[in-house]
Amino acid sequence: MSSDSDVVISVRNLSKRYEIYDRPRDRLLQMFARGRRQFFREFWALRDVSFDIRRGETVGIIGRNGSGKSTLLQLICGTLNPTAGEIEIKGRVAALLELGAGFNPEFTGRENVFMAGKLLGLTEEMIEERFDRIAAFADIGDFIEQPVKTYSSGMYVRLAFAVNAHADADILVIDEALAVGDAVFTQRCMRFIRSFQERGTLLFVSHDSAAVQALCKTAVWLSAGQVRAMGSSRDVSESYLQYTLQETYGEEAKLQDIRKQPQLPDPQPAQQAAVDYEVRVEPQPNLDEAQGWKTGAAEIIGVNLELADGSSPPFLTGGERVRMRIEAVAHQPLERPILGFLVRDRLGQDLFGENTLPFTAVSPTRVEQGQRFRAIFSFSMPMLPNGSYAVMASIADGDLYTHVQHHWLHDALILNVSSAKIRFGLVGIPFEKIEFGVTE
Ligand SMILES: Nc1ncnc2c1ncn2[C@@H]1O[C@H](COP(=O)(O)OP(=O)(O)OP(=O)(O)O)[C@@H](O)[C@H]1O
Numbered sequence: 001m002s003s004d005s006d007v008v009i010s011v012r013n014l015s016k017r018y019e020i021y022d023r024p025r026d027r028l029l030q031m032f033a034r035g036r037r038q039f040f041r042e043f044w045a046l047r048d049v050s051f052d053i054r055r056g057e058t059v060g061i062i063g064r065n066g067s068g069k070s071t072l073l074q075l076i077c078g079t080l081n082p083t084a085g086e087i088e089i090k091g092r093v094a095a096l097l098e099l100g101a102g103f104n105p106e107f108t109g110r111e112n113v114f115m116a117g118k119l120l121g122l123t124e125e126m127i128e129e130r131f132d133r134i135a136a137f138a139d140i141g142d143f144i145e146q147p148v149k150t151y152s153s154g155m156y157v158r159l160a161f162a163v164n165a166h167a168d169a170d171i172l173v174i175d176e177a178l179a180v181g182d183a184v185f186t187q188r189c190m191r192f193i194r195s196f197q198e199r200g201t202l203l204f205v206s207h208d209s210a211a212v213q214a215l216c217k218t219a220v221w222l223s224a225g226q227v228r229a230m231g232s233s234r235d236v237s238e239s240y241l242q243y244t245l246q247e248t249y250g251e252e253a254k255l256q257d258i259r260k261q262p263q264l265p266d267p268q269p270a271q272q273a274a275v276d277y278e279v280r281v282e283p284q285p286n287l288d289e290a291q292g293w294k295t296g297a298a299e300i301i302g303v304n305l306e307l308a309d310g311s312s313p314p315f316l317t318g319g320e321r322v323r324m325r326i327e328a329v330a331h332q333p334l335e336r337p338i339l340g341f342l343v344r345d346r347l348g349q350d351l352f353g354e355n356t357l358p359f360t361a362v363s364p365t366r367v368e369q370g371q372r373f374r375a376i377f378s379f380s381m382p383m384l385p386n387g388s389y390a391v392m393a394s395i396a397d398g399d400l401y402t403h404v405q406h407h408w409l410h411d412a413l414i415l416n417v418s419s420a421k422i423r424f425g426l427v428g429i430p431f432e433k434i435e436f437g438v439t440e
Contacts, residue, residue: 060212091170183388302327318383319430383428
């Protein structure tokens, strides 16, 4: 074990061997052979893995299918025993790993919350007291009283996540492959994960190196059961990406391509190309379901993303002039109300947004009790890559330095985006033309 008192997960020379039996009866024969003969093949899913994780660190584990990520996490969570090596954990671990683990399919959601909560170290009273919050987080309605075997995999994960999120864990272990919820639920989980990061240690497994870079400071790259690299998530993700590209296209192919490179063609006039990114942004109203909080002094009653002329087409394409319209009502007089919005991606990263301060700081507008008011933000719609986005909307009262938030909705509007051709960056911009030409 490391002598560093800040180390909360210490993994030393960890190895896990699976025994592979080609025929079911070999398993029986092995039992009777009592070690005198071997009827299985050995498969080392992890071999000699060592690293330390310190309190408060957020560590991503990346690697290809079968590289040993789940095995490592299960060993850390204690659901598997190592063949060799040691793991030392300081603190309470909550984990969202494989589906099926943890819940009893015959029991109802409610009963499973109590069972799982106790396994996570909570007392009956603690679970009782938190139950409503857990059920609200899972948001699976009356299914909470049904046996878990009747759940869809999405419902199952929602409930599992909800219990783990309320377990006061010191260490949270999450397999992103299980993030099978819808956009609203994913945003809820990401908000939880981000707030957890401020106080706890997070281990996050993903195939997606962009997600690891966005969430984690450090990354471990597992390859064929061994640590191939560990360091800043940016450096490790870049090496991993380079490696996977090389695996796909191959060093040889690259060399051949260069040798076979044809002569450059004769000078041509510059070619011009406007790009059709084939973006489809479908705004999905979510005001009635939105999560957030309010003081009661004012309320957001409408959030809409529409074309500049105020019409609402079934979808936007990016690049067009749009406006975000936020409607509100004052339940008490507000001296200097401020309305704002922020668009977040599935990982909870802030992409863009604005508030009315540039206007209200110069011309504060008092709003009386019962009056309605609104803000309209006009802009060119960026081109968003595939995925679901949440629009946060808020009302505050005051100025830049001192203001009170009165209503805050994390997901007042959802933007479902499918885009075939946005390949780079968090937000694309509409390129007007791309020129290419031979210059000499
Ligand atoms: N119970 C088992 N018996 C035999 N082999 C197993 C068992 N569990 C896992 N393995 C093997 O161990 C290797 C590592 O599996 P593991 O699930 O840890 O990989 P992974 O990196 O999590 O993969 P993925 O990204 O696909 O989830 C794989 O080759 C897998 O086939």
